Amino acid sequence: MPLDPVLLSRVQFAWVVGWHVLLPAFTIGLASFIAFLEGGYALTKRPIFLDLSQFWLRIFAISFGMGVVTGIVMPFQLGTNWSRFADDTGNVISPLLGYEGLTAFFLEATFLGVLLFGRKLVPPFMHFVAAVLVAVGTLSSSFWILATNSWMQTPVGHEIIDGRFFPQDWLEIVFNPSFPYRLAHTVSAFYVTTAFVVLGVGAYTLRRRRPVEHGRLMLRLALWFLAIFVPVQVVIGDLHGLNTLAYQPAKLAAIEGLWDGGNGVPASIIGWPDQTAERNRGEIAIPRLGSLYLTHSWDGAVKGLKDFPADQRPPVLIVYFTFRIMVGIALLMLTMVAAGLVLMAQGRLDRAGWYLRLCQLTSCLGFIAVIAGWTTTEVGRQPWTVYGLLRTADSVSPSLAGSDVLLSLLLCVAVYLVIYPVGLLAMLRIVWRGPVSTEELEPIAAGRHMAPIEALSRATPEAAR
Amino acid sequence: MTPTLSLVPVWTVILALAVFFYVALDGFDLGVGMLYNFAPDRRARDVLMNSIAPIWDGNETWLILGSVGLLAAFPLAFAIIIPAVYFPILLMLLALIFRGLAFEFRYRDAEHRTFWDHGFAYGSAFAAFAQGVVLGAFIQGFHVEGRHYVGSSFDCFTPFSAFTGVALMCGYALLGAGWLVIKTDGALQDWARALGRRALIGTALAIAVVSLWTPLIDSHIAARWFSWPNIAVLAPVPLITAGLVWFEWWSLDNGPDHAPFLGALGLFVMSYCGIAISLWPMIVPGHYTLDEAAASESTQAFLLVGTLILLPVILFYTGWSYWVFRGKVRADSGYH
Numbered sequence: 001m002p003l004d005p006v007l008l009s010r011v012q013f014a015w016v017v018g019w020h021v022l023l024p025a026f027t028i029g030l031a032s033f034i035a036f037l038e039g040g041y042a043l044t045k046r047p048i049f050l051d052l053s054q055f056w057l058r059i060f061a062i063s064f065g066m067g068v069v070t071g072i073v074m075p076f077q078l079g080t081n082w083s084r085f086a087d088d089t090g091n092v093i094s095p096l097l098g099y100e101g102l103t104a105f106f107l108e109a110t111f112l113g114v115l116l117f118g119r120k121l122v123p124p125f126m127h128f129v130a131a132v133l134v135a136v137g138t139l140s141s142s143f144w145i146l147a148t149n150s151w152m153q154t155p156v157g158h159e160i161i162d163g164r165f166f167p168q169d170w171l172e173i174v175f176n177p178s179f180p181y182r183l184a185h186t187v188s189a190f191y192v193t194t195a196f197v198v199l200g201v202g203a204y205t206l207r208r209r210r211p212v213e214h215g216r217l218m219l220r221l222a223l224w225f226l227a228i229f230v231p232v233q234v235v236i237g238d239l240h241g242l243n244t245l246a247y248q249p250a251k252l253a254a255i256e257g258l259w260d261g262g263n264g265v266p267a268s269i270i271g272w273p274d275q276t277a278e279r280n281r282g283e284i285a286i287p288r289l290g291s292l293y294l295t296h297s298w299d300g301a302v303k304g305l306k307d308f309p310a311d312q313r314p315p316v317l318i319v320y321f322t323f324r325i326m327v328g329i330a331l332l333m334l335t336m337v338a339a340g341l342v343l344m345a346q347g348r349l350d351r352a353g354w355y356l357r358l359c360q361l362t363s364c365l366g367f368i369a370v371i372a373g374w375t376t377t378e379v380g381r382q383p384w385t386v387y388g389l390l391r392t393a394d395s396v397s398p399s400l401a402g403s404d405v406l407l408s409l410l411l412c413v414a415v416y417l418v419i420y421p422v423g424l425l426a427m428l429r430i431v432w433r434g435p436v437s438t439e440e441l442e443p444i445a446a447g448r449h450m451a452p453i454e455a456l457s458r459a460t461p462e463a464a465r
Numbered sequence: 466m467t468p469t470l471s472l473v474p475v476w477t478v479i480l481a482l483a484v485f486f487y488v489a490l491d492g493f494d495l496g497v498g499m500l501y502n503f504a505p506d507r508r509a510r511d512v513l514m515n516s517i518a519p520i521w522d523g524n525e526t527w528l529i530l531g532s533v534g535l536l537a538a539f540p541l542a543f544a545i546i547i548p549a550v551y552f553p554i555l556l557m558l559l560a561l562i563f564r565g566l567a568f569e570f571r572y573r574d575a576e577h578r579t580f581w582d583h584g585f586a587y588g589s590a591f592a593a594f595a596q597g598v599v600l601g602a603f604i605q606g607f608h609v610e611g612r613h614y615v616g617s618s619f620d621c622f623t624p625f626s627a628f629t630g631v632a633l634m635c636g637y638a639l640l641g642a643g644w645l646v647i648k649t650d651g652a653l654q655d656w657a658r659a660l661g662r663r664a665l666i667g668t669a670l671a672i673a674v675v676s677l678w679t680p681l682i683d684s685h686i687a688a689r690w691f692s693w694p695n696i697a698v699l700a701p702v703p704l705i706t707a708g709l710v711w712f713e714w715w716s717l718d719n720g721p722d723h724a725p726f727l728g729a730l731g732l733f734v735m736s737y738c739g740i741a742i743s744l745w746p747m748i749v750p751g752h753y754t755l756d757e758a759a760a761s762e763s764t765q766a767f768l769l770v771g772t773l774i775l776l777p778v779i780l781f782y783t784g785w786s787y788w789v790f791r792g793k794v795r796a797d798s799g800y801h
Contacts, residue, residue: 069561079547095767098771102772109526110786166763167761398613422566422574429573430573
């Protein structure tokens, strides 16, 4: 079988972006959390805020560093593997990517240096400002990259001349129809993901008493945050789904596993979509429910997959299941939050060992949901890179041989399989050691030399100069 | 195309500046990374790493601006050049991953410290080499049909591009040595000055060889430099470069702490000008000029508004962060 450069390039892109997105999914929330902790310390002067900020900063330094180096890979993918896409759409998407660099990356990178290494070198207020600017940078990055992605999903504001896209209205391009929903849904997902990590780490810190107070505070902060954001996220997700129904009906039909459209369509709970037979095997479905939640009417009309030519349907099986994984996790999250709130109301939260263990187990849920949701939206818009206008098969670099991409893919796989386990272990070790209470500060932890961040941030200004 | 009020020259300058900032800034910290392997002991390695730890990330960000800037200003050039240098780009990206992660992993994954030390040094070296290969491939030109690169993914590897790869390694090592002369003192500074002299010998030889080799592979470039009156007008370029080599040698010997870094920057400016003179006005050498490859005017204008506002702000706070972390990095500042 000849190696297909299109398929291999897709696998390579999925591989590098899939691993990369895990990091912003964590650091965007964490940057805001650290800015919150720094603000808490600036206002109350309670050392516990500083301890927690220092603790999470160490974890942030690792995850952000990994996010940077895996992120630099991304814009080059557009050139190396998707040069026809770059040529056709460059006039429209490139300023959005440019604004991401100008408003986000420099801000993050520069002020992260100040945040990590500058605690003793700049006034406390400036240090807090640095924390806020890093958080602002991460959010600005989300804004522009999701504007780009949303334009590819719901392209407007352009004209097509000789097969290439030219901008007509920048406001329309940036604020395209799916952008507000995608931005809200994604950023909220990233915040929830981080909060579940904080919840799990708080539970661990509390159980292991290193130290108890710090664990209690993290647990409560995370729980209150999630009590608001998990329900909000469910509502935003529903609105995003309705937006998809309006603008990407084929994707929505794949999500629903709906082959035959019409009035009063059923809701498929679970089944096995078969793309060639054009039906779901072993399906459990509830009549008319689909129309009810999609159109808010028992008889609402919804398009099915058979309303689209076979070569314009996404791979149904993947989209169908990743969507259900995402929704299943949302239900699990709602349960966790509800249980936590009940325990807190009864004053039993800190002693409920089973619940704290569950918090630890579920701390990775957000990441799985992010990958599942991302896969739903990206596979669901196939076979297009620019929805309905530019096919994925017509986007790939014409010079690439399948063997070239196979080689580069294998190298990427090898490298990512080294760095991710090391990075995860490094972060877990920081968690296992726990936050250091300011009073019992040890300069050399466990006989090892400190990381430059710790060392420099504790050095006196005179010594560092 | 209306010739009035073209933004192409503005974008050419911005992109040239972004690429130069990248080369100068990440150049010195990749250089420090390469010298890292030769550091006398672990204390020295800690100092070397601490001298760039707070700023390397910002430096590397210019690479993103350079690549996205190329896509924004000259999308056709981006779509032709980047696939043509598929493997050097891949090598650079994977090398930069190891280089960037070593800053943290060296401490956090201490059992494998030697692995990450090597990851830092070889990551820096491979990234520098790969960028040099990209440069060499760019100068020698690409096989283009219509709007696409149609050569193979291995065409970029030639003796010439391998040589420019090594040349850029020498140049970055020289920048790195210059940076270390600023940031260190005592025995470590003497060490940096000594390595800097070796890097200078390599850099000077490389500049000379590339200057002679380039006109040999391309008759247009030969005509650009050696036809009358160009030869007289352009004569200052090699003369100033030679003067800078002499200045650099002197300042590495016994000049003030900032002199070697400034001298190395001067050599990069001159080499950069030399390449620009050779290739102007082509952005895809032999095929497309800057004007032909330019993005639509609306694209250029939309991004230019923000760039003209944001770039000075970025330069301001980047400068501020260098000021915050100014001065010598002490060996003991990593041990409190």
